[in-house]
Amino acid sequence: MITGDWLQFVREKGLKVGDKILLTREEGVNGERYRIKAERKIFKVWANVQ
Numbered sequence: 001m002i003t004g005d006w007l008q009f010v011r012e013k014g015l016k017v018g019d020k021i022l023l024t025r026e027e028g029v030n031g032e033r034y035r036i037k038a039e040r041k042i043f044k045v046w047a048n049v050q
Helices: 006-013
Strands: 020-028 031-042 045-048
Touching: none
Parallel strands: none
Antiparallel strands: 020 031, 031 045
């Protein structure tokens, strides 16, 4: 389950309908690490949303 300030993240990134959200999990020596990445299609290429 994802908890936290999800709407704040969406607003800060300026996300719109059609943008992609990528959720990843990595196993490391210090435990699990989760990442959230947002991408937007620009001229047929998916680019990171900063």
